[in-house]
Amino acid sequence: MxxxxxxxxxxxxxxxxxxxxxxxxxxxxxxxxxxxxxxxxxxxxxxxxxxxxxxxxxxxxxxxxxxxxxxxxxxxxxxxxxRSHADCPASLAGYRDAVAELTLRIEELTARRALLTARLEAAAQPGAPLTEESGTMDDHLTLPAGLPVPEDDGAARHLPGTRMPPLALPDTADGTVRLGALGPGRTVIYVYPLTGRPGTDLPEGWDAIPGARGCTVESCGFRDHFEELREAGAAGVYGLSSQDTGYQREVVERLRLPFPMLSDPGFALAGALDLPTFEAAGRRLYRRLTLIVRDGVVEHVFYPVFPPGEHAERVLEWLRGRRGAVA
CATH class of the missing domain: 1.10.1660.10 (Multidrug-efflux Transporter Regulator; Chain: A; Domain 2)
Incomplete structure (x- = not known):
């Protein structure tokens, strides 16, 4: 002025x-x-x-x-x-983005209300079993009690201060994301092993592997706190696993995620940054961790991550504690 x-x-x-x-x-x-x-x-x-x-x-x-x-x-x-907003294309675009985000949020809340209503109706009928339609307790949105807690084995201690590699990974928006050129500010990349699907069995012994269970609830947490994360300084949020792009796209659509998911079936990022992985049912999978990337460098790493359903809140608290620290 x-x-x-x-x-x-x-x-x-x-x-x-x-x-x-x-x-x-x-x-x-x-x-x-x-x-x-x-x-x-x-x-x-x-x-x-x-x-x-x-x-x-x-x-x-x-x-x-x-x-x-x-x-x-x-x-x-x-x-x-x-000038009036009608004469400013950037303002009109801002309104359109806000409307699209609000529409997505309404859809999410409507789906959640339907699930809660179905559970209420099922619970009000003595002896009536909970089905998948009424919100089965044996689904990927509910974690069983007594899951083993992962221990910090030091596999991520080398990551802070490491520059992101010049890798381009496919995303669920039919594009690619260049990890070495994420731009200024802080980007949240949560890495996870395997997102389950309703009606599909998880690998044998999955619940006994420390830190394996909970990929769906973790993604839902980042979905539900997405706007808060952005307000706290996250320039971008991405989920990343070794599942292919088609699988990831189904997850984005089913969970109504407002951010893209990245696919790394060849474990290129694991090779470049020496990220921890594990074997389950003959498959190699990523261990759960979250990278905070600032200006192309790993600023902070969350590892191990537990419980996964509360992890997005922990990331949000960390970002809020450093709000304004980005030049």
């Missing part, structure tokens, strides 16, 4: 926050994103004017619509230029 400043007569940050209906902390966060750039008084204090107030109010309004502050820049640029 270069014009229209009111100098020493401008607002202090507390007054701006009060008039915008937000907090001082939130305003400072918007400044850290470069969305609001106040003038400085001779004594060094920030000075805000009416234009800054309109920007903060716009961010707040968009946030109530489900658009996080990190994605409001096109709208703010349009407002600053004195």
């Amino acid at each position: 270069s014009g229209g400043r009111s100098g020493a007569a401008g607002m202090r940050i507390g007054e701006l926050a009060r008039r915008a209906g937000t907090t001082v902390k939130a305003v400072r966060y918007y400044e850290s994103l470069g969305l609001v750039t106040p003038a400085r008084r001779p004594n060094g204090y920030r000075s805000y004017d009416g234009a800054d107030l309109r920007l903060v109010q716009e961010i707040r309004a968009l946030k109530r619509l489900g658009i996080p502050a990190e994605r409001t820049r096109p709208f703010l640029d349009c407002l600053t230029a004195g």
Whole structure:
């Protein structure tokens, strides 16, 4: 903002926050994103004017619509230029993306409500068995009690500080993802062994292998926390396993995942980064771990991962603890 400043007569940050209906902390966060750039008084204090107030109010309004502050820049640029959103293609695209994400979320909640309703109706009928349609307790969304806890064998200690290799892996969006060129910011890549399918048996002895069971609930966790992860600074989220792209695509569609899954049947990433794997029923599979990649380098690794159903929340907590640390 270069014009229209009111100098020493401008607002202090507390007054701006009060008039915008937000907090001082939130305003400072918007400044850290470069969305609001106040003038400085001779004594060094920030000075805000009416234009800054309109920007903060716009961010707040968009946030109530489900658009996080990190994605409001096109709208703010349009407002600053004195144009309506109808005249700003980037703003229209932002609205379309928000509508698509909301539609996906509604579909997810509708499916969850249907499952809960079916379970309630089944539970209300004494002696009625729970079927797959009513939400069988013996499915991939429910973990059995007493699963063995994996121990840290040190197989991932070498990963922090390692640069991602120049590999291109196929994704479920009919494209490829270049792991060595993920771009700026933090990318979450959760690596897992094998996603089960309803009605398909898992490998023999699967539940006895520490850390093997729980790939579906882990993916659902990242699905349910996807928007929060992005708000916390995740530029991208990917799931990765050795299953082929067709198998992965079915998982994305069935679980309604809002992010792509990567396929690495040749264990190229395992070879490049020396990732841990294991054998089950004669098959080589990835051990469960999660990489946080920042600017092409592994910044952090979660290993071992347990319980898998709570892992997305742990990643979210870690990202929130480092929010604003990305230049």
